[in-house]
Amino acid sequence: MPPKKPEPARPRAEPRCPHCSARDAEVISLFGTQAMTLQYRCRKCATVFEAIKYD
Secondary structure: OOOOOOOOOOOOOOOOOOOOOOOOEEEEEOOOOOOOEEEEEEOOOOOEEEEEOOO
8 A cells, every 4th residue: 555645735725814714704815924824815804814724
């Protein structure tokens, strides 16, 4: 049996808005203040926030 390949890391699909707790956000920048974060904008309340890219 061949060894399993590790799955590639995928960005978080649904980060939670820290202001309104909605899970409906769009990525506005692939890099936040650190290389390991993405910048999002909440579609419900328009808050801009950062979340860690990977779980």
